[in-house]
Amino acid sequence: MHLGAVDWGVICLYLVFVLGIGIVSARRAKSGNDFFLAGRAIPAWVCGLAFISANLGAQEVIGMGASGAKYGIATAHFYWIGAIPAMVFIGIFMMPFYYGSKARSAPEYLRMRFDEKTRALNALTFAAMTILNSGISMYALAKLIQTLHVFDGPFAALGLPQAWIFHGAILTAATVVLVYIYLGGLRGAIYNEVLQFFLIVAGFAPLVWLGLRQVGGWEGLQTTLGPGYTHAWAGMAHASTNKLGVDWFGLSMGLGFVLSFGYWCTDFLVVQRAMAANSMSAARRTPLIAAGVKMFIPFIVILPGLIAIALTSAPDHPGKAPAAAVRAGEIVQHDPGVIPIKIDSTTGKPMLDARGQPQLDYDLATPNLLLRYFPIGMVGVGLTALLASFMSGMAGGVTAFNTVFTYDIYQAYIRKEAPDGHYLMVGRLATLFGIAASVAAAYLCSQFNNINDFLQLVMAFVNAPVFATFLLGMFWKRTTGHGAFIGLAAGTLTAAIHHGLTLPINDAPGLKGGWLGVMQTYPSEMAQNFWIAIWAWSACFIVTIAVSLVTRPKPQEELAGLVYSLTPKIVHEKGPWYMRPVTLGVIMLTLTVILNLIFR
Amino acid sequence: MLFDVRLPIGLLFLAIGLLVAGYGVLGPTTLSAGVNIDLIWGGVMAVFGAIMLALAALAKRGQLDPPPED
Incomplete structure (x- = not known):
């Protein structure tokens, strides 16, 4: 891949602005409140876009493009x-307690x-995740x-081995994110996330x-790929009749x-963005504004995957007709297809699936489409969009980590009473440590071929039971600390045991499950992930209730503001009708139903 | 707010937009799917940048963004 000077110009402009925002934000990062909570002074629309952007990381842009190519619009x-439903729920019902x-x-709410x-x-499981x-x-x-091969030229010019590109890329991205969070804290991250959001849209919209x-x-996509790819609800009545391998219940x-709900309603990475809002009303509107944008993100991240697979099944240059008649929806690898065949990095040979067919490297669907259709100039914009998405995803994690580490681990267990400046320093060191640990985690990730499936698995272990804890904590005043703790542990343990006893079809026991012995097989890894989550949540829910009923609850006066039935309701919503959380929530849900009907 | 985030967004989009659109006009003409995407999308980005700058200017004069209500 050859980049022109104009492409490097675009990328450099981006880096200058991102670092500049960090440097300017540093002027106001003088206290813990500034560094960890952005002074609680950010308007709703900025928080809302940051809320989206923190989730537009690698797993989203590359993973959703890969899933789009693999599973179609059902992604x-x-x-x-x-x-969307979870984002509406947290905005209307849960944000009053968080904020x-x-x-x-x-x-800390817990x-x-x-x-x-x-x-x-x-705090510990969240930090690790x-x-x-x-x-x-x-x-x-x-x-x-x-x-x-973006860095091949510069590396060759410097006389460095090409194998160092992987390490160089990790080091560069880590350093840029480190600088703007170290200096600007959450404010630097949020401002950059908004900038990154617009860059991501600017990079992928023209690609689509x-x-x-x-x-x-x-219409062309529908004709080329067939209904299995272009209808989100086709065959969802039974797990065996759709590409995801799950039924409607799962x-x-x-x-x-x-x-x-486990992710959007409890994950501090997203909740932190709303907590930085400048008022209760703005905090509640943050996830709702985000939902309004989120529902349209599939069109820029999933559609490239569908387009790539369509161009892989049917090549875009005439004169090379497929040898045999191809049925709609069948994938035929053409040369040069947009999605390449997956190559085993150790043997250098194509990887085959259970039927002996070559596997496609779906993770390259979106990037390869970008390289094929963007000329010099737009390639710079496209690569900047990719960079922006990776950085926003990473920064989201790092700001959430440094806050949880400083307040929930360091201040709670290592040094309780210290001046604010001390915790500010610890937060900056935690940023450094968090990024170093992320680098280590990056080298662990090469085990899985679909980043998205991997993330779902991690979330199933950690996040699935947590939502039961928050739900019972916020809406049932009888829930006790012992109940919550034992319930959480039981939920996570259930997730691990379920993973150990089940296996996706066609996989060998090990990292994919079945390490305790295979009791059940699932049609897909995704189906396994969903059912692990269902089991983990149910275990946490039931065990929390059971233990709560036999242990002593906190006195009611200590729970005001923390539990629904003991908190004064917000009766008078100020502002015009379109600013009210409930109205906004209804609008978002209605729009989502309409989208589902269009792509049913 | 420390500074209006629309300001850096506007400046960056204007700069990138003009750079890419300029290359679309002056550089070798490459058509993707039949269009000069550098020129078209560079233009779109520049216009978006200008709108962001205009919004930031309006906000500075107090015509946008009501103060937080609670």
Whole structure:
């Protein structure tokens, strides 16, 4: 891949602005409140876009493009079922407790509501998961830069071995993110996330436009790929009749309820963005504004995958007709297809699936489409969009990590009473440590071929039970600290045991499951992930209730502002009707239903 | 707010947009799917940048962004 001077110009401009925002934000990062909470002074629309952007990391842009190529438009379920309802729920029902309690982090809310040990368990698992998440972003960036040969020229000019490109890419991305968070804290991260959001859209929207022109629009995609790819709800009645390998119950309970609510309603990475808002009303509107944008993200991240697979099945240059008649929906590898065949890095040979067919490297669907259709100039914009997405994803994780580490681990267990400046320094050191640990995690990530499936698995272990804890904590005043702690532990343990006893079909026991012995096989890894989540959540829910009923609850006066029934309701919503959370929530849900109907 | 985030967004989009559109006009003509995407999209980005700068200027004169209500 050859980059022109204009492409380097675009990338350098981006880096200058990102670092500049960090440097300017540093002027106001003088206290813990500034560094960790952005002074609680950010308007709703900025928080809302940062909320989206922190999730537009590697797993989103590359993973959703890969899933789009593999599973088709059904991948949009991760948005329309797997995000919007949960985002509406947190905005309307949960944000009053997060923002109103003045907790500085989600684990700190758990300490206020329950006890120290529940906070510790949540803080430690969250910190570990967040580092993994950042590592995934970093790994994806480095692998991509290596595969696209973007740094080949500069490395050759400096006389460095090409094998160092992977390490160089990781080091560069890590350093830039480190600088702007170290200096600017959460404010630097949020401002950059908004900038990155617009750059991501600017990079991928024209790709979809050009791609659709090439394949003959949406109708062309439907003709080339067939209904299995272009209808989100086709065959969802039974697990064996759709590409995801899940039925409607597994989808709506596993993804739509447990995983989705577990992530969007409890994960501090997203909640932190809303907690930085300048008022309760703005905090509640943050996830709702984000939902309004989120529901359209599939069109820029999933569609490139569908376009890429369409151009892989049917090559875009005439004169090379396929040898045999191809049925709609069947994938035939052409040369040169947009999606390459997956090559085993140790043997250098193509990787085969269970039927002996070569596997496609779906993770390259979106990047390869970009290289094929963007000329010099736009390639710079496209690569900047990729860089922006990786950095926003990583920064989201790092800011959440430094806050949880400083307040929920360091201040809670290492040094309780210290001046504010001390914690500010610890936060900066935690940023440094968090990024170093992410780099280590990045090297772990090369084990899995689909980043998205991997992330779902991690979330199923850690996040699935957590939502039961928050739900019971916020809406059932009888829930006790012992109940929450034992329930959480039981949920995570159940997830691990379920993973150990089940296996996706065609996989060998090991990292994919079945390490305790295979009791059940699932049609796909995704189905396994959804069911792990369902089991983990149910175990946590039931065990929390059972233990709570036999242990002593906190006195009611200590729970005001933390539990629904003991908190004064917000009756008078100020501002015009379109600013009210409930109205906004109804609008978002209605729009989501309409999108599902259009792409049913 | 410390500074209006629309300001850096506007400046960056204007700069990138003009750079890419300029290359689309002056550089060798390359058509993707039949269009000069450098010129078209560079133009779109520059216009977006200008709108962001205009919004930031309006906000500075107090015509946008009501103060937080609680």
